[in-house]
Amino acid sequence: MLDVRIEKLEKAVCFMKKLVSLLLIFLPLLSGCQLRALNPNSERASDQTFLIWFSFGLMMIVLSVVFFLFVRFVSKYKQTEMNKNDIPRDVKGNKKLEITWTTLSMLLLVILAVPTVAITMESSPELAETSLENTSALHINVTARQYSWSFQYQNGKTSENQLILPKDKEIVLHLKSDDVIHSFWVPELSGKQDVLPGKEIILEFKADQVGTFLGKCAEFCGVNHTNMTFETKVITQNKYAEWVLE
């Protein structure tokens, strides 16, 4: 009898656990580690993922403090039969408290600002005129137009809606648009970079794993914007050398 009961209890607990995890953790965790923007395959994307997690962690401190105070004050000071005719004591403010939370929030932002500034200064793409020519890298011309992408490699070879990249090689993309503004985005390899008409923008990264990644136009560009996608294939340098000469 007892065993059966324990078994039932265990089953119930297990079910409750599942339910709770389903309700609370399902969304972030089940797909959390696989979320594409949090699954970097280049140093550039790694930096961005780091900043996302870092800022998320700092902000969770803020969020938990506010939620804690909120729940505590709302439950502790709610109107009851006992106090419903009370007139609470007036508090105009509290200089010390106010200075404390102002300072602490500034401090938290400084902690966030340090890596932000470092990574921003290093990884913000620039116009071609102002950026330094990186001669050892692999240069690829990227042209976006309503609603397709074309990629031109150094030997003049071109591909449509498919970007082939060698692993572990510095890539320099020269982004140009033929018509409206588009945006180049492969979450695993690089953040977004807008592609502007009449300007050339340099985007640099180095893929450190082979794989196939979906790329998308991330700036609304007209009727068929949704379908302006491309495939990015990262292959080994040997395979790339073969492919580019095909």
Added chain:
Amino acid sequence: MIFDFWGSHVTVPSDIISAWILTIILAPIVLFWISKKKKWPLVREYMITTNHRKIGTMYILFGVLFFIRGGIDALLIRTQLAVPENDFWVFQNDKYNELFSTHGTVMIFFVAMPLLIGLMNVVVPLQIGARDLAFPYLNAVSFWMFLAGALVFNLSFFMNSAPNAGWTAYAPLSTDTYTPSAGNDYYIFGIQISGLGTIFTAINMIVTIFRHRAPGMKLTIMPLFSWSTLITSFLILVAFPVLSIALFLLMFDRMFGTGFFHGGVGSPIYWQHLFWIFGHPEVYIIALPAFGIFSEVISTFSRKRIFGYPAMVLSLALIGFMGFMVWSHHMFTVGLGPLANTFFAITTMLIAVPTGIKIFNWLFTMKGGVISFTTPMLFALGFIPTFVMGGVTGVMLSAAPADFQFHDTYFVVAHLHYVIIGATILGVFAGIYYWYPKMTGKQLNEKLGKWHFWIFIIGFHMTFLPMHFAGLQGMPRRVYTYQLGEGLFEFNLISTIGAFLMGSSMLFLALNLYKTHKHSPNVGNDPWDGRTLEWTVSSPSPEQPFKKMPYVSELDAYWYAKLENEDLSEANDTRPAPVSIKTIQPVILSGLLFAMSISFIYQWVWLMIITGLAVLSIFPIRSLTSRNEYVEKRVKHE
């Protein structure tokens, strides 16, 4: 469907046909109902009024009406996105683009703005002891121009040419090369005209607050909703002209062949700068008044004065001021370079400080108080965690390299709805429930109000929380579908269910309005045990309030007078009051502006000339027929 129209084939999509049919059925019913209830004199009264409460009520009425329109757009969007590779009705490709473009534009310009301006209109004069806004006639002009602009914008859908370049209308997509249909012309004229009205309102509010406060009410003891109105008005005064200019330039590009935003000399980036120099302050324009409302509501229902009043005012001002220094955080991915990105990342982070100060002050206002969970208070309490969640994602977005991933994805969609619905919409609901007695004399049903709140807030989080993950999983904004294998299905399905839950909560508001007006008796001056001057006048507020002008010597003076069982002391040196008049001119002016807009949109030169001259002729007519009754009375008296 294809129609033969004077010999040419015209294709009209079925959603537009259904909208026309619905309108043709509904319009006679509404007109018949007005006639049957003998409400035409009431309609006429509101058309010629210049009274602040009546104009405010109209702002709110039409704000809610457009909220329903924008909400239906949202539900259509969510239906199309519910499952992968969906083909819902006609809403793919350009039809979908029209949906999200109108949803965004309507919600910002024709919902958030009029709802807040409506509450300002009703409340601010009463709260500061003014008998009306400083310029009642101008106030009517503002309202009717807002309505004219909104009607121009909404007409576009019925004419099968809704704007389709997003609410941000980025050039060069929004220029005539890439979107030649009339849609974006409707966008330009609709916003231009209502935006002008908004600028007039800002001037009106500033002058009212500076010149018509009750004796003794120094700025340092003015209630926080009035403070937020004052600062918001300054933001409008600076930000909206920038929008006006941007729209004029875009109009010239589209209609008269200039090249500000494309071609050799122009640049599409100029549009983005102009738009966001307006657009980011606009975010604070619709958030600050909501902050003001929450300050009033939280203080009233905690039965305590606001914690840290000077810090509250200062942080309002700081947010407003810094709001002008952060616009390029919308443009981190444009390629402005490392220095610009760093600068705007830092300023954006800084703006979190005054916002955080406000949150803590609201929390500490509740500490030690007696909190009663009325409907307005529930909306205010729902605001705090919701807005903080939107705020922390805002800080995450400010880290520029992280934004390279977040930008233009559903993460941003989630963030912006957390802050805008979290602040503005919850604030407007709190304000409507709170001040409803001052508008109509009746108090809304508390039980239905609570149902409204809970279903709305649960639906809200269910809709927008999963969007963070959809964005990180690679879902860009403004796409009408996604593939099955992309791992986006669950998130989108939950969002869609949440959206319908949220939409259904509005039925409780509708039921509440119906029941309240059918059954409830009028309430007295002060149903909530309030703290500020608006609760000293009768409900609904009379056209000439403050016959005895109170003298205000401290913050929440009315509350402290009640505690002492005394009346507010009477002031003897009152300022001349603005006089409401009755005039149909504002309606005519905005009708002409409406016609002029249509003539420009369709390039009917003869109508442009006629309506242009007619609009100009309103100015001398107004100048020659203007009556300042106050001055006339005084002249007679002397």
